[in-house]
Amino acid sequence: MEKLKKAAAEAVFWLHFALVAVWFGLFLAPESLWSGKISFHFWFILIAVAMQFGWGFLMLPITKKYRMVCPLTTLMQLLRGYNISDERNNNHSCIKEFFHRIGKPVPKKAVTISTFVSLGIVTLQYFFLH
Numbered sequence: 001m002e003k004l005k006k007a008a009a010e011a012v013f014w015l016h017f018a019l020v021a022v023w024f025g026l027f028l029a030p031e032s033l034w035s036g037k038i039s040f041h042f043w044f045i046l047i048a049v050a051m052q053f054g055w056g057f058l059m060l061p062i063t064k065k066y067r068m069v070c071p072l073t074t075l076m077q078l079l080r081g082y083n084i085s086d087e088r089n090n091n092h093s094c095i096k097e098f099f100h101r102i103g104k105p106v107p108k109k110a111v112t113i114s115t116f117v118s119l120g121i122v123t124l125q126y127f128f129l130h
Contacts, residue, residue, distance in 0.1 A: 005079045005080070005081070006079075006080075008079050009076050009077075009079035009080045012072055012075050012076040012079065013076055013094060013097070013098075015072065016070070016072045016073070016076065016094040017094065017098055019048070019072075020094065020095055020098075022044070023044065023045060023048065023118065024118065026040075026041045026044070027041075027118070027121070031129075038122070038125045038126055038129060038130045039126065039130055041122050041125070041126075042122045042123065042125065042126035042130075045118060045119050045122050046119065046122075046123075048070075049068070049115065049119055051070070051071060052068040052069060052070050052071075053068055055068075055069045055070065055071045055074065056068045056069040056090075059074070059084065059090060062084050062085050063084070063085055063090045065090070067090055067091065068112075068115075069090050070094065072094070073089075073092050073093070073094055074089060074090070076092075076094070077089035077092055091108075093108050093111045095111045095114075096108055096111050
């Protein structure tokens, strides 16, 4: 069963990575190839950020701290054996882990800033270019 949990956690990690790759990859896709790209990108990022805020709020009674938390991160860390109240669960970043895996560690603050900068950019695109 332990191997199955480890494999499932790794699958969730790569699913999470794929979603993040779409998140940032859409900035590189020209709108001329997909007329609805700006709208899709805006709603994709807005919903993802809202889910993280909402999940963080739902976890507040358990963690006793408010943080933006991705539900996929919680699932991945639970599969790895970390309790929800464990700092390794509610303070983990998939993006940070990915960069650590490839030998290019980034600070968690950089991940948080990139989240809000990208949300800001797609919001501006949505309201002014769409």
